[in-house]
Amino acid sequence: MTERRASPLLPMTRDEMDARGWRELDVLLVTGDAYFDHPSHGAAVIGRVLEAAGYKVGIVARPDARSTADFARLGRPALFAGVTAGAVDSIVNNWTADMRRRRDDAYAPGGRGGDRPDNATIVYANRVREAFPGLPVVLGGIEASLRRFVYFDPRKAAVRRSVLVDSRADLLVYGAGEAPVLKIAARLSAGRDLAGIPGTARLTRDPPVPVPGVDVELPGYEDVAADLRLLVSATEALEATSRPFFAGRVRQRHAEGWVVAEPRPDVDLDELDRIFALPFSRTSHPSYREPVPALETVRWSVISHRGCPGGCSFCGLAVHQGRVVSFRSAASILDEIHALARFAGFKGTISDVGGPTANAFSAVTSARERCRACRRSSCLHPAICRHLSADHGPLLAVLDDASRLSGVRRVLLASGIRHDLALRDPRFVEAIAARHTGGHLKVAPEHVASDVLRRMRKPEIGLFEEFERRFLEASRRAGKQQYLVPYFIYGFPGCAAADADLTGAWLARRGQRLRQVQGFIPLPGTLAAALYAARVDEDGSPLFVADPRERARQKAMLVMRPAQTVRNGPRRY
Numbered sequence: 001m002t003e004r005r006a007s008p009l010l011p012m013t014r015d016e017m018d019a020r021g022w023r024e025l026d027v028l029l030v031t032g033d034a035y036f037d038h039p040s041h042g043a044a045v046i047g048r049v050l051e052a053a054g055y056k057v058g059i060v061a062r063p064d065a066r067s068t069a070d071f072a073r074l075g076r077p078a079l080f081a082g083v084t085a086g087a088v089d090s091i092v093n094n095w096t097a098d099m100r101r102r103r104d105d106a107y108a109p110g111g112r113g114g115d116r117p118d119n120a121t122i123v124y125a126n127r128v129r130e131a132f133p134g135l136p137v138v139l140g141g142i143e144a145s146l147r148r149f150v151y152f153d154p155r156k157a158a159v160r161r162s163v164l165v166d167s168r169a170d171l172l173v174y175g176a177g178e179a180p181v182l183k184i185a186a187r188l189s190a191g192r193d194l195a196g197i198p199g200t201a202r203l204t205r206d207p208p209v210p211v212p213g214v215d216v217e218l219p220g221y222e223d224v225a226a227d228l229r230l231l232v233s234a235t236e237a238l239e240a241t242s243r244p245f246f247a248g249r250v251r252q253r254h255a256e257g258w259v260v261a262e263p264r265p266d267v268d269l270d271e272l273d274r275i276f277a278l279p280f281s282r283t284s285h286p287s288y289r290e291p292v293p294a295l296e297t298v299r300w301s302v303i304s305h306r307g308c309p310g311g312c313s314f315c316g317l318a319v320h321q322g323r324v325v326s327f328r329s330a331a332s333i334l335d336e337i338h339a340l341a342r343f344a345g346f347k348g349t350i351s352d353v354g355g356p357t358a359n360a361f362s363a364v365t366s367a368r369e370r371c372r373a374c375r376r377s378s379c380l381h382p383a384i385c386r387h388l389s390a391d392h393g394p395l396l397a398v399l400d401d402a403s404r405l406s407g408v409r410r411v412l413l414a415s416g417i418r419h420d421l422a423l424r425d426p427r428f429v430e431a432i433a434a435r436h437t438g439g440h441l442k443v444a445p446e447h448v449a450s451d452v453l454r455r456m457r458k459p460e461i462g463l464f465e466e467f468e469r470r471f472l473e474a475s476r477r478a479g480k481q482q483y484l485v486p487y488f489i490y491g492f493p494g495c496a497a498a499d500a501d502l503t504g505a506w507l508a509r510r511g512q513r514l515r516q517v518q519g520f521i522p523l524p525g526t527l528a529a530a531l532y533a534a535r536v537d538e539d540g541s542p543l544f545v546a547d548p549r550e551r552a553r554q555k556a557m558l559v560m561r562p563a564q565t566v567r568n569g570p571r572r573y
């Protein structure tokens with residue numbers, strides 16, 4: 001095990017620049033989140049990667065977007081400004097599922113909301129351009145990634161152009177940004193243009209000549225705006241490009257030109273190890289007088305992988321990060337946990353070892369050419385692909401080895417698991433029940449009705465019941481009183497009154513009502529948002545979309561009685 005020492009946080013003030021002897025930055029990063037130096041914080045990761053490559057990087061966090069003052073306080077950078085709305089889409093961050101303004105923000109000091117503008121990527125990019133005319137502006141983060149092509153804006157209830165058009169940014173990085181941002185910095189340092197960098201998109205008048213049978217053209221903005229059904233087909237086509245090893249470009253016509261996205265960069269199996277070996281302090285900037293809730297939640301967690309094979313229709317992770325799972329080596333994860341055990345304030349519990357789906361850590365495929373030609377939008381639905389590994393052995397080995405490290409008492413899984421994937425490996429269910437559950441385990445059946453689950457791309461409820469049975473039996477054998485925390489969504493496109501009643505009746509038979517539910521939010525860039533906007537199913541048939549009254553009724557079906565959870569013990573279905 002190597003010893004790690006945290007480095008000072010990246011500068012957010014002129015005084016901090018002066019302390020480093022810097023008169024000018026190379027790169028300015030603007031983020032809608034408070035700045036905390038943790039590997040789950042996008043701006044912190046990009047900043048550390050650039051810093052390790054020798055660039056001078058500063059951060060402007062949660063700027064006041066009503067003027068350019070905050071954006072200009074560190075001066076004009078030599079190379080470019082990187083702009084992100086933050087870890088969460090700004091509309092989702094600012095508004096509830098029923099479009100009521102949120103008062104809280106987990107990524108703000110003290111958890112108070114109100115400072116992040118809607119469509120923050122566009123707003124911040126335009127302020128940067130005002131502050132520094134002619135400076136290259138590069139967009140990144142999940143908001144930009146999911147809006148790189150035509151998308152549905154839930155606040156405006158309308159289709160909008162690519163965020164590249166409205167922000168007039170020079171480039172957009174989608175998915176993991178570490179490799180692209182290093183290429184961007186190197187090219188600008190050498191005075192070269194930014195065309196053709198893998199993992200980026202740009203607006204151009206003269207797109208590259210398409211490669212037949214490889215490149216993909218989506219319906220253009222004007223066509224989609226005139227016929228929302230085309231948003232469904234465009235989103236399905238974009239989803240297909242998230243499949244493993246897709247190597248084509250994606251293009252879409254706008255009146256202002258073509259938005260062209262280069263293919264994702266090849267997965268470098270050593271890249272994540274190098275990133276997570278960087279000297280993160282796991283602290284927030286000292287200027288904050290109150291803790292940042294998002295940091296407190298993840299401070300003692302470890303990210304094991306990126307990418308998700310699930311392709312759930314309401315989730316942007318596959319479109320954002322892709323369906324290829326890139327994972328860290330066991331040595332890298334254990335080295336990080338070894339270092340965490342020596343941090344001040346660590347009390348012996350690693351709160352999570354996971355990623356988008358914790359037990360997708362080793363869900364890899366050995367059929368590269370089959371994946372390249374595959375047209376599925378999910379590797380797990382309607383059934384788990386036979387070419388996808390369901391061996392949980394590597395993850396269990398990491399968890400058990402970490403538990404034996406000096407100073408570590410418990411290593412938990414808290415980021416949620418795919419229960420259908422877990423059922424493929426009985427060892428995993430036994431192990432997490434006996435050793436890696438902190439009393440509660442998050443599982444997301446999402447619904448009961450088969451048609452709704454089909455549109456969500458989630459497994460039938462019977463698989464959840466089977467997982468529950470095995471988990472609770474394993475908990476009893478381990479002598480533990482443990483609970484499942486099931487997540488459900490109400491108001492999903494196509495969920496009619498009868499479907500909601502079916503879910504309510506299922507819960508009633510179990511004597512259960514839910515502690516927390518999520519109203520459907522049409523997240524830009526997802527298929528579910530396209531179905532919601534167009535009010536048609538994937539086959540073009542009319543689709544029921546609940547009005548506010550029906551949404552409220554569906555919510556009440558799930559939460560009308562006092563909260564209960566599923567305890568160990570015999571159950572009848």
